[in-house]
Amino acid sequence: MSPNGLGKLHKASGIHTSAICRTAGFKQPLFRFFALLFSTLFLLLTANPAAAVAPDSIQNTLEGCRNNGDITLPNGSGQFVCPDAAYTTGNLGKGWNELDLVPYRLTVNAGNSAPASQQYTIAVVVDNEDAGKPGYDVLSTLTKNVGLSSGTCSIQSVGAQMVLTPGIGGTDKSLYRLVTINQNKNSTCVFDYYARLALGSHLYPGSSLHANLTNEAFTTAGIGARDVSIPVKEILPQELRKDMTASQDTDYSWNITKQANPTDVSFGNVCAEGFDDQLPVEITIQWTRSAAINGMITVTTNVYAKNPASRTITVSVSDKIYKGLTPTTQVGSTANSGEVDVAAKTEVLVLTNQQTLPASDGDQGAFNDVATATYIDKATGIAVPGNTTATASAAISTGTTTNATAVITDTESITGNFLQFSVDSLGGSVAGSFNPAYVLGTKTVGPVNWTSGEQSSSGSVVFMKTIHLNGQKITSGTLTDTATLTPKDGSPQVSGPVNVAIVSSSAAELKIDKSIDAESMSFLAAGEKYVIRFTITRLGDATYQDSKELVFNFGDSGATKSVSLTGLVPDTYQVVEETVFVNAANVEAIGVLADATSNSRSVDLTVTDSTPICLGTAVFANKRAFGPATAEVQKVTDPVLQSGDADFKWSFTLTGPGAGTGVLAEADAGGGAVAFEAGGQPFSLSEGVYTVTETLKSGWDLNSVNADPAATTCSFTVNYPADAGKVFSCLFKNTKRAEVQVIKTFNGAPITGSEVFTFSLRTGASAAADGTILQTLQANAGNGGTITFDKVVPGDYQLCEQGILAGWTTSLSSMAGAFSPPNGGDNSTTCVGFSAAAGQSVSFTIDNVPPPGGQAHTIGYWKNWASCKQSGGKQAPVLDQTMALAEPTGIQVNSFYLHGSVATPDVAPDCSKVVNLLNKSTFSGTKKASDPLFNMAAQLVAAELNYAAGATTCAKVSEAIVAANALLTKYQFTGYGYTGKVSATDASLARSLATRLDNYNNNLPSACL
Incomplete structure (x- = not known):
């Protein structure tokens, strides 16, 4: 059979094929390398299993007991719990030493926005070992502090002490316990536990030993960074x-x-x-x-x-x-x-x-x-x-x-x-x-x-x-x-x-003084209040964060209040305020009050020349009168665009009371918020409902509005006085679709003839699943062999080449992770997985080489790609055409041959006999799938068709073909039946030969070993 003959066959069918490089010289180490590479990529690209329900509207505080040398345990109740005033979110001082049971305290607050009841799981974690040196070696269970807890909350379960390797924060090992908590809204739960400083912990590398709070996946998602540390250099040994x-x-x-x-x-x-x-x-x-x-x-x-x-x-x-x-x-x-x-x-x-x-x-x-x-x-x-x-x-x-x-x-x-x-x-x-x-x-x-x-x-x-x-x-x-x-x-x-x-x-005190002017207080009505929230961070420790609140109620006689944080490590602290208006229905609106200067204060509580600053004060004073509410819009894109890019500028329209046909704003992608303006000034909003709409660009998808993936517009209601001076912000996030390009060559050169190559873009395809076909395109001489799947939503996909003829090779099959989907037992499709990022252009250059030396096909392929096929579909008569190529000899079965026709290559005289044998049936159609000789004959016929098509060959398979025909001759196999009863030995031989031929038809390396 000549390469030109198969080239004609390819043109006649309009379909191509490829091999998966299953030759007698195939190297197992190479196979293992690609298998390892594919499995690694699979693990990296596969999403983590779904975790349990995360905490919803929960605020966590992790504290440890600060010991300045004045703490002795257990307390009077026999517990390893410190006085309440000793707990801090900062450094735990110089008083903890080896074999101490260091007390920790977890406080979880569920506010009014939390679900009525919920169950969630978090993890308490401590450093266990690094560089072979111990840190903490015991982590206790958690117990509810009844005296400090309010509302309904309970511990559903506390897991056993476990070791996490590698540990979090760059340590070699961490100790952890998973804690499942039941909690209702508007409740505060306080839990106490301790960790033991190991014998030898004074040798722990690094500057500090850490206790952490994480989610059950050991990250801070949904939890926030919660870290309390002990300075290692202060730990004294036993x-x-x-x-x-x-x-x-x-x-x-x-x-x-x-x-x-x-x-x-x-x-x-x-x-x-x-x-x-x-x-x-x-x-x-x-x-x-x-x-x-x-x-x-x-x-x-x-x-x-x-x-x-x-x-x-x-x-x-x-x-x-x-x-x-x-x-x-x-x-x-x-x-x-x-x-x-x-x-x-x-x-x-x-x-x-x-x-x-x-x-x-x-x-x-x-x-x-x-x-x-x-x-x-x-x-x-x-x-x-x-x-x-x-x-x-x-x-x-x-x-x-x-x-x-x-x-x-x-x-x-x-x-x-x-x-x-x-x-x-x-x-x-x-x-x-x-x-x-x-x-x-x-x-x-x-x-x-x-x-x-x-x-x-x-x-x-x-x-x-x-x-x-x-x-x-x-x-x-x-x-x-x-x-x-x-x-x-x-x-x-x-x-x-x-x-x-x-x-x-030293443990310093940070005092926060807040005053609100009379005009601001006059806006409050009965049942309304201002809640001033302060976030406190530490310059020298990025993990430290605390918060405090001051509440100014309607009818308060004074408009100046204070709150303090005590027990602070000497350092510089940053205090940032946020004002919240709470109406009579207990609904919050952010950003009501504005400070006269800024909402941030820096307070120095450091030690200079061994002398500490024991008290520092951050003073905030509201002096600005209320103004009208305004609106602004911001655009975020994926990918990030640069000035000069075609889609850099985006248009938005604000409609609502007083806005007429709409107030326009133009925002730069990735830029800051842009105000809706009228006459060069921010547009003043009246009471009522407003909507901001985006002018969508071609090739882009709107992902979310203000983090809501279901929203397509930004709507808000203005209500005075609660919204006086408020800026309503709308954040639109858009993602640019990707494109996938296939550059198809034929035998290393551009397509010039009538060859047609079919490709599909799929999701969910694997060696065990056909997946869902999203688009199908054909590469030919008319499009220069270049096709493009455009407007592809970013995500994971599979590119598949379909209808690959036996004996042909496609470079797609040599790519890392290439596989054939089930396809009803028809292995003429080869796929490879890939990821398309937002705005990305993914390109594949794929070359097809005609026989000889290409891939073999299964019995499912041959019986479906035939003029006398029993299945539906529009498959070309590849079986008939291949039998024509095998003439004048034909396809051997036993000592007789089944023939095609050179004169009528699309209709083989013995098509039905071959298809029946491939179907593990007699020539007359009687099913014999459990018969070892008919089962072997099906794989034999497929293997000989693959040989005729120019698929790769090897000595072991050639020997199996000869042996299979010899075994059929022994029992005078006619296609309608055979003579005598097959011995147990010969039945075993028939199954062995069928297995080798089946492996060959499936392009498995074991067929040639």
């Missing part, structure tokens, strides 16, 4: 501290321990009323004398646990002593503290491990020690991952000594700007003296030195101190205390320094 001594051949052994209460001091908010600039600290030093065993070695270690958290933490410590200076060979037994409760912000001696060891254990002249602490969270009952360790070492003090007495010395000092301390009194069993002399109560930065004098027994001393802050200053520092015990005949024993961390912070 710590162990220890010391160690070793002595041999002494009459007595000594041990010294030291503790501070509290372990860290916070002056809290220096802007707070009643701020105290003097805070107490106690340092307790204890020493013990005990008898040593002659010749043996006495080793003593003291292990302290420091808990910086604002709640009690339970610790369990194990301590091991090793020979030498490396933790390799343990000596003695492991000491265990058991569970010890360490109160908030204290350091406790949890274990003294004193062991008497044989002299042989001291053969390396020293010992070292490792203490390991694990933590128990009794409040949550949830295990605390990880542990902390502390190490110490000591050389063995040897010699014939008595160590009967010892002298204890102590030195203390303070660091940090604006900080001093004083020693106010001493307690304990020993008085001692200061050297150099020091007068109790004197403020100093130190050092202050104290000595006990010679002591012959156990004892203690308590230093009662005061830390002094010089005024309202923001600072940090450390009070350091180091004690040393020096035996009379031995080496000094130094108790590791006690470091008391000191910090102060």
Whole structure:
């Protein structure tokens, strides 16, 4: 069969075909690449599954408890809930540390515009892990705060604590819970929960740890940005501290321990009323004398646990002593503290491990020690991952000594700007003296030195101190205390320094003053009011936003009111006001009042030279009289147009009372709002109904008016005095339609002959669905092979080439994601999906190449494209024409042949026999679809027709054709029946051959493997 012969066949039928490159040399890795590419594109282009109903007219506020060092939990009711005044939408201060349960509060308000009742789902989220470092490791369930909630609201369900990977905000992992809430209109619901700062959270990368509120898809759509943060650098770790001594051949052994209460001091908010600039600290030093065993070695270690958290933490410590200076060979037994409760912000001696060891254990002249602490969270009952360790070492003090007495010395000092301390009194069993002399109560930065004098027994001393802050200053520092015990005949024993961390912070107040002039107040009638809404944002934190309201009612005697925000992080804040008029029917109208200058104020609440600004005031005063209402219009287009573009300018008409035949306005696409004017001035609106209409341009669709997709005009009603001075705005959004162009070539060159190529534009087509045909066009020599589907609404489509002849190739099939729709089992159509954006011109250049080497077609194709087809339709007699090409040999079945006619190529003499076999029937039309030989014969005939048409061939398929005919010969197959019963082996062979031939007819690579 020659290429010219198939070229004539193509011209006669007026239909073309293409192959999908299913050859014997087809590479599986390439197939997998395109399959992966297609699946990736599919996932990117496929819309997300429909989510649950989003909150409707709900205002959310996420707050956390600000801790300036003055919060201790749980509260008096045993809950991890802070005083109401401590909750803030800003930074949570410097007082939260590892293993704290940080309280959060979610407030959701459903106003008058909310549905009567609704159920919605949101997500509470916290940072869990980043760069392998933990943040929060526990997120509690939510509980309703009955005392603060109003109206009817309830928690339908709270999901389990789950891990989101990757996390939100660029973190590696987040913890979240999905919360489903039932809420009625005009109600406020308040929910409390907490998150635990993990052991090791002070190592979390970045500047802050975040708590977020999102929708159930973990975005802010419908929720707004809600983010509360804790500064990581302020988080203090859970710590162990220890010391160690070793002595041999002494009459007595000594041990010294030291503790501070509290372990860290916070002056809290220096802007707070009643701020105290003097805070107490106690340092307790204890020493013990005990008898040593002659010749043996006495080793003593003291292990302290420091808990910086604002709640009690339970610790369990194990301590091991090793020979030498490396933790390799343990000596003695492991000491265990058991569970010890360490109160908030204290350091406790949890274990003294004193062991008497044989002299042989001291053969390396020293010992070292490792203490390991694990933590128990009794409040949550949830295990605390990880542990902390502390190490110490000591050389063995040897010699014939008595160590009967010892002298204890102590030195203390303070660091940090604006900080001093004083020693106010001493307690304990020993008085001692200061050297150099020091007068109790004197403020100093130190050092202050104290000595006990010679002591012959156990004892203690308590230093009662005061830390002094010089005024309202923001600072940090450390009070350091180091004690040393020096035996009379031995080496000094130094108790590791006690470091008391000191910090102060500020939480400023922002006051908003609003006054309304008498003329503005005179417009109010009974039942009416002005609601002044303020939006507050923070310059240094884009996620911070808060809001406040002031209400001016009819009959108010005064027209000046104030509202405050407290507990603010030092920064510059922007306050923007919006005025709302509410009529007697409780219906709102935006923009009634105007301020004398602007509706925005900037308020500085920063810290300069360590001195905070504690109070800032934003003053708003309405001084402008009311004016008439006006109207404006704005145009938005997709795509965005530029000046000079043909469709850049749009015309609008305002009709209504006093507007006559209409007031015109011309708006630029993408420009600002344009006023409707008369005589060069904004047109003054009278009371009544007005309508704004757009003059639509060809090739454009009106998408929405004021965000309403169903609207085609903008209508509004003017009602004075509520609408006095109001500007009615109309926003029209239009989308330009796209166009899809097909540039068709024939064998790499422009179409010059009578070839006709049919294309359709579809939606919803896939390998499993034919989709909906929107337009069908034909490319031919008359249009130069170029066709255009114009005025295409932006969206997802499929371009399909139809009626592709067997043996032909189209470049469409090699495009990423190409597929054949079901088409009733007829695989002569090839499609590819694409997206058309607004105003976009999408172009496809598609080339067709005639046989040989093109694609094969299925039995469904061959029996439908025949002169004797049993189906409807106007398909050309391609089967007859292909049988004519197979002459004089014909199509082999068994050892006989079915023939076409060269003289009458459109009518094959054996057309009905071939179609019946393709239909898995006998020549006389009896159905035999379950018969293995007839089933195989149908695929055989289709494969031989594909061979005759010039489709791609391969050795495996050629061998299958020979084998199939041989099997038919074995059973003397006549087309009406066959002789004998097919054995199980031959039936299996027939099915195997039918499968291979079917794969070939469907252009599957497995046919040739």
